[in-house]
Amino acid sequence: MATVTFDKATRTYPGAERAAVDKLEIAIEDGEFLVLVGPSGCGKSTSLRMLAGLEDVNGGAIRIGDRDVTHLAPKDRDIAMVFQNYALYPHMTVADNMGFALKIAGVAKTEIRTRVEEAAKILDLTEYLGRKPKALSGGQRQRVAMGRAIVREPQVFLMDEPLSNLDAKLRVQTRTQIAGLQRRLGTTTVYVTHDQVEAMTMGDRVAVLKDGLLQQVDSPRNMYDRPANLFVAGFIGSPAMNLVEVPLTDGGVQFGNSIVPVSREAIAVAADKGDRTVTVGVRPEHFDVAGGQATSLANDEPAGVAVTVNVVEELGADGYVYGTAEIGGEQKDIVVRVGGRQVPLKGDVLHVVPRPGETHVFSTSSGERLSD
DSSP states (O other): OOOEEEEEEEEOOTTOSSOSEEEEEEEEOTTOEEEEEOSTTSSHHHHHHHHHTSSOOOEEEEEETTEEOTTOOGGGSOEEEEOTTOOOOTTSOHHHHHHHHHHHTTOOHHHHHHHHHHHHHHHTOGGGTTSOGGGSOHHHHHHHHHHHHHHTOOSEEEEESTTTTSOHHHHHHHHHHHHHHHHHHTOEEEEEESOHHHHHHHOSEEEEEETTEEEEEEOHHHHHHSOSBHHHHHHSSSSOOEEEEEEEETTEEEETTEEEEOOHHHHHHHHHTTOSEEEEEEOGGGEEESSSSOOBSSTTSOSSEEEEEEEEEEOSSEEEEEEEEEETTEEEEEEEEEETTSOOOTTOEEEEEEOTTOEEEEETTTOBBOOO
16 A cells, blocks of 8 residues: 655646646545546546556656656556546456456466455456456446456556446445445545545545646545635535625625624735625525524515525425525525425525525635635
């Protein structure tokens, strides 16, 4: 097992104006499951391919354990990679596919058979060892690809969107299997996905990238509770956090007919930047439907913001209201989680207030987090 270190690792493609990955710095612990996540083109797959040796590193360094592998060939890095398209040999059986890399490396047949059978048992593939890939389902093929990586007993597993070709139900099932398998084996794993739900449910830590730059690396819980900037706040969470630009007032921010308390430090930092407004983030589950305990600026109107219901997603235990509200003279989309037995109708108007202590405040100009 080993640690993995990206030390200001940079990749710039020939002819490109900016780096695809720009001075990436991440220290991955021995046995850790780290997920790289971000939108298309953010540099996550390039980062993984740099670690694998499939992309050149134009600046900085990459280390596996104490070894500098920046310019080593892929075969010398002691890594195993799982691709999204399985990359199985169609003419070989499952057993031969899983043991092929060991055969090429000159491992004895008895040792190959032992390792393949052990991996097949772990992955529930024992009864399929004699089959060809065409006789397997997508989920079974992906498990074969996993088995091929496991039998090599590498220091690091690299996984490049391995679940993207599976249907929704199988994807949920397989991500649970992969996470459980990684914890059982204890092998350091770097996993790339564009699906932030996948990232949050699988990773010990999550690294969010945008335009080749690392935005934040943290545990899923900390990233959800304390996003470092507007991009992370809007990217992590499903449905996404509501982000609304609102004016600063004494003691807080004005949210419709209510004053939402904000720390003095956040207000002071915003004032120092010359911001007259801040961007407030509220997760859908952190709205209260008024008449609650909000302070109303206008006694004849309900507290908070009036949200006109456009669509309701009923999920059984709860529901999500997708609506619009007028804030600062503009129509804004707002998502509110409600109880499954108090679901409003399309066209209804809800007055919602952010729950005290559950708001996130960001600088409108820089996007950085201001609240504690």
